[in-house]
Amino acid sequence: MNITELFSLKGKTALVTGAAYGIGFAIAEALGSAGAEIAFCCRSEEHLKTALEGYSARGISARGSICDVTDEKQAVKMVNEIGGVDILVNNAGIIKRIPMTEMSAEDFREVVDTDLTAPFICSKAVIPGMIKRGGGKIINICSMMSELGRETVSAYASAKGGLKMLTKNIASEYGRFNIQCNGIGPGYIATPQTAPLREIQPDGSRHPFDRFIISKTPAERWGEPNDLAGAAVFLASRASDFVNGQILYVDGGILAYIGKQP
Numbered sequence: 001m002n003i004t005e006l007f008s009l010k011g012k013t014a015l016v017t018g019a020a021y022g023i024g025f026a027i028a029e030a031l032g033s034a035g036a037e038i039a040f041c042c043r044s045e046e047h048l049k050t051a052l053e054g055y056s057a058r059g060i061s062a063r064g065s066i067c068d069v070t071d072e073k074q075a076v077k078m079v080n081e082i083g084g085v086d087i088l089v090n091n092a093g094i095i096k097r098i099p100m101t102e103m104s105a106e107d108f109r110e111v112v113d114t115d116l117t118a119p120f121i122c123s124k125a126v127i128p129g130m131i132k133r134g135g136g137k138i139i140n141i142c143s144m145m146s147e148l149g150r151e152t153v154s155a156y157a158s159a160k161g162g163l164k165m166l167t168k169n170i171a172s173e174y175g176r177f178n179i180q181c182n183g184i185g186p187g188y189i190a191t192p193q194t195a196p197l198r199e200i201q202p203d204g205s206r207h208p209f210d211r212f213i214i215s216k217t218p219a220e221r222w223g224e225p226n227d228l229a230g231a232a233v234f235l236a237s238r239a240s241d242f243v244n245g246q247i248l249y250v251d252g253g254i255l256a257y258i259g260k261q262p
Helices: 022-033 045-057 072-082 105-133 154-177 192-198 208-216 225-236
Strands: 013-017 037-042 062-066 087-090 136-141 179-186 247-250
Touching (some): 013 022, 022 045, 022 136, 037 045, 045 062, 136 154, 154 179, 179 225, 192 208
Parallel strands (some): 013 087, 179 247
């Protein structure tokens, strides 16, 4: 088989949740550039309009909808309206940086609902159709917090750790139907969500957390959303047909590195 054809997504429909900007937009753009028809959702009319304009400017065929993916009825309605999903990217997510003993159960549940329950809901919605069509791809956007803990992110780490295991369980339960479920674990990516951690300080110095991440990453930089494009196309394409239940960490080497000696 021609290697280019192996990575082609022509004729496939990809649903990317939370793809109005940032990581989701970059992944959807990559899948679209590989030939997929893009469907995406977000929760804001303003973001929807801006995203549609962005995809159009890049020559990407995309249709968008407003959907709260934590609401099963809304998610099922969206999937039914798309008509058939060959590739699902569970990207929508939130984080609340609050010390655990100061975090309300309501805040904890909101993070878990968005980052873990929603991928369960959306995967559940697309799997029956994938089985009927003879297979499909599910890509869960995990995190380094699927492996590590850190102060102030108890809810996020709990959800992303759970998402890693949901990935493995979907692979285990539905692999016999030619459904591959894998995850991408981004490192620290320069997005609006992480912008507060990269703000230049009043004295002109870098944010302490920014300096910390640079010192812990062999690549000595934050990732860019486009750094995830190749991994997404690989996991969405026939090139990964015998890859299942894995998490591909795109982190500049941070998980492999103990850090510089003081």
